[in-house]
Structure formats: C-alpha cells, structure tokens
Amino acid sequence: MLLKTHVIFGVAVGFLAMRLGAPPAASLAAAAVLSALINPAMDYLGHESGRRVPRTHEPMHAAALGAAVGAAAGLALGLHAAYCALAGAAVSLSHLLLDAFTEHGIYVRRGGRYRRFALAHLRYNDPAANGLAAAISLLVLAAGLL
Numbered sequence: 108m109l110l111k112t113h114v115i116f117g118v119a120v121g122f123l124a125m126r127l128g129a130p131p132a133a134s135l136a137a138a139a140v141l142s143a144l145i146n147p148a149m150d151y152l153g154h155e156s157g158r159r160v161p162r163t164h165e166p167m168h169a170a171a172l173g174a175a176v177g178a179a180a181g182l183a184l185g186l187h188a189a190y191c192a193l194a195g196a197a198v199s200l201s202h203l204l205l206d207a208f209t210e211h212g213i214y215v216r217r218g219g220r221y222r223r224f225a226l227a228h229l230r231y232n233d234p235a236a237n238g239l240a241a242a243i244s245l246l247v248l249a250a251g252l253l
C-alpha cells in the first residue's frame with residue numbers, strides 16, 4: 108500500500124492498542140508518533156533494489172522492530188514503555204497486513220526458508236484498496252474518540 112495509507116492505518120491500530128493503557132488523547136498522540144516512525148522505517152529497511160525483503164516484511168522481524176521503536180519512543184515521550192512496545196508491534200504488524208493484500212505480499216518463514224505470502228494481489232497503489240483502508244482507519248479513530 109501507499110506509505111500514507113500505512114501511516115493512517117497504523118495510527119488507527121496503534122490507537123486501539125494504546126487504549127489498553129492510556130486515555131484517548133494520549134493514545135492518539137502516541138499512535139501518531141509510532142506510526143510516523145515505524146512505517147517509513149519498515150519500508151526504508153525492508154526494500155532492496157525496489158523489492159521487499161524479509162528484513163522487515165516478515166511478522167517476527169516486524170514485531171521486533173515495532174516493539175523496539177515503540178519502547179524507545181515510549182521512554183522518550185514519558186509514556187508507559189510496555190504499552191508503547193505493544194502498540195509499536197501492532198503498528199508494524201498492521202503494515203504487514205496491508206502489504207499482504209498487494210501483489211508482492213510479505214514473507215513468512217516456513218521449513219527454514221522465507222516464502223512469499225499474500226492474501227490478494229492488488230497493486231500497492233490501487234485507489235480503491237488504499238481508500239478503503241484509509242476509510243476503515245478513520246472510522247476506527249472516530250469510533251474510539253467519540
């Protein structure tokens with residue numbers, strides 16, 4: 108998906124995770140910071156020659172990166188580091204969920220090898236898919252804040 112779609116979807120997912128341990132405004136602020144940090148990092152570190160690689164586009168690697176960034180951001184912002192680590196992992200896994208709907212998919216480790224996995228084969232910039240993911244994100248945020 109487009110980076111902006113990953114970021115807004117990550118804000119919604121991170122918001123839900125942060126709400127387990129923080130009030131709505133702090134959850135939204137933390138989720139916005141986490142999503143803005145984690146999603147670009149996943150795509151910057153997770154591509155070689157324009158292709159996705161398992162470094163960040165594999166669930167365990169993504170969760171580890173998201174949790175590490177989340178814990179660091181939580182400590183830097185003075186928020187509960189454990190909840191921020193959980194939210195960071197949720198944000199990074201939300202990135203993989205969206206990428207699993209695109210034509211190159213994500214990687215899963217099976218039988219000691221990385222194999223591609225995809226739920227659908229949409230183009231990463233498919234307008235309908237990006238619009239739907241953004242709309243769901245906004246509905247989740249509206250429902251959580253109202």
Ligand SMILES: [Zn+2]
Pocket residue numbers: 149150153164202206
């Ligand atoms: Zn990606």
